[in-house]
Amino acid sequence: MTMVxxxxxxxxxxxxxxxxxxxxxxxxxxSAQTSSARPDFTGSWERYxxxxxxxxxxxxxxxxxxxxxxxxxxxxxxxxxxKLARRLAESQPAGDNYVKCLPDGxxxxxMGMFPMEIFQRPEQINITQxxxxxxxxxxxxxxxxxxDEVDPSFYGRSVGRWEGDTLVIExxxxxxxxxFRWTPHSxxxxxxxxxxxLAPDYLQDEITIEDEFLERPWTYTYSFHRMxxxxxxxxxxxxxxxxxDENGNHTLRLGQ
Amino acid sequence: xxxxLATGVALLGALAVVPASPALAHHSFAMFDxxxxxxxxxxxxxxxxxxxxxxxxxxxxxxxAPKHYTLEMTSPNMMSRIGWTxxxxxxxxxxxxxxxxxxxxxxxxxxLEVTLPSGKKMEPGVPNVQDFKRSQ
Numbered sequence: 001m002t003m004v005x006x007x008x009x010x011x012x013x014x015x016x017x018x019x020x021x022x023x024x025x026x027x028x029x030x031s032a033q034t035s036s037a038r039p040d041f042t043g044s045w046e047r048y049x050x051x052x053x054x055x056x057x058x059x060x061x062x063x064x065x066x067x068x069x070x071x072x073x074x075x076x077x078x079x080x081x082x083k084l085a086r087r088l089a090e091s092q093p094a095g096d097n098y099v100k101c102l103p104d105g106x107x108x109x110x111m112g113m114f115p116m117e118i119f120q121r122p123e124q125i126n127i128t129q130x131x132x133x134x135x136x137x138x139x140x141x142x143x144x145x146x147x148d149e150v151d152p153s154f155y156g157r158s159v160g161r162w163e164g165d166t167l168v169i170e171x172x173x174x175x176x177x178x179x180f181r182w183t184p185h186s187x188x189x190x191x192x193x194x195x196x197x198l199a200p201d202y203l204q205d206e207i208t209i210e211d212e213f214l215e216r217p218w219t220y221t222y223s224f225h226r227m228x229x230x231x232x233x234x235x236x237x238x239x240x241x242x243x244x245d246e247n248g249n250h251t252l253r254l255g256q
Numbered sequence: 257x258x259x260x261l262a263t264g265v266a267l268l269g270a271l272a273v274v275p276a277s278p279a280l281a282h283h284s285f286a287m288f289d290x291x292x293x294x295x296x297x298x299x300x301x302x303x304x305x306x307x308x309x310x311x312x313x314x315x316x317x318x319x320x321a322p323k324h325y326t327l328e329m330t331s332p333n334m335m336s337r338i339g340w341t342x343x344x345x346x347x348x349x350x351x352x353x354x355x356x357x358x359x360x361x362x363x364x365x366x367x368l369e370v371t372l373p374s375g376k377k378m379e380p381g382v383p384n385v386q387d388f389k390r391s392q
Binding site for chain 1: 286287301302304306307308309311313324326328331332333334336358360362363364383384
């Protein structure tokens with residue numbers, strides 16, 4: 001009799017346990033389904049629209065407004081823009097990073113000079129820009145460190161999370177000399193990107209820059225179009241023959 | 257009303273100034289003369305398929321005297337996407353090149369169009385090439 005009860009109880013416990021296991025398994029499956037239902041950005045993309053291409057308004061990016069800088073950095077920004085305008089009027093280039101064989105860094109890299117590739121894994125997303133082989137690494141589910149806990153760099157530290165179908169990336173730790181459109185910023189600058197699909201083959205990146213140099217956040221978007229089957233080429237700045245001489249003139253080193 | 261406003265805003269967005277094209281962000285090609293072109297015929301001494309720019313080195317004869325020209329092209333990445341390879345031209349090839357010359361008068365320029373030994377013409381994909389006035 002006792003034995004029967006014990007056996008029955010063991011069976012019930014076993015059943016309960018297996019039910020719990022099944023429920024856990026079910027929950028895991030559901031969770032796996034949720035994560036597999038995330039949009040997959042993996043693949044090659046190019047800026048949309050391309051030069052000379054007319055944008056479909058549904059997928060067009062925003063214009064990039066001027067940054068609302070505080071008075072002191074605004075003074076520097078205006079001086080930079082005036083210098084830029086003068087140089088352009090003199091038919092000289094801006095003397096930007098590329099002329100010095102330097103990569104864009106963030107956030108300028110997302111302008112997509114050449115095609116870019118996204119490599120998506122649940123725990124990490126890499127974004128590579130073909131120009132200068134630039135790669136950013138986004139660590140999913142990690143906490144964004146304070147700006148002064150990381151060494152300033154071209155791409156900074158990036159962490160990501162999903163908000164529904166939108167990939168939210170936060171970045172900090174950008175070097176002060178890594179500027180977008182000659183805009184001064186502090187080392188504490190934070191970049192928040194919201195990346196989502198507008199259509200299966202159209203991606204949009206809404207970039208918001210927050211910084212103590214700004215009166216209010218600076219927001220703009222870029223759109224990208226899928227390039228099925230495109231394999232990124234390498235880019236090594238191997239022989240830079242263009243340079244800006246001591247008089248500020250853009251010139252070319254001649255070969256033999 | 258709201259719908260009309262929203263549509264208006266969307267249209268404004270679509271009409272708003274589109275940021276400078278990404279390819280232009282590289283170099284302005286400002287050191288090359290946009291107002292005239294020269295045409296060179298000569299022997300290739302080297303065709304360099306490198307970033308940030310490819311270079312074509314050409315020996316020509318001007319007024320009976322030998323002269324060497326250094327011609328800049330765009331990047332291998334841009335050129336690859338429009339049909340060029342590292343083997344499209346080789347040293348020793350006789351080529352014709354439409355060139356936007358250097359403003360500073362030295363023997364160099366930007367290659368706008370190349371005629372290969374086969375007679376095939378290829379452009380290296382200079383952004384806004386229509387802005388270079390062809391005088392030859």
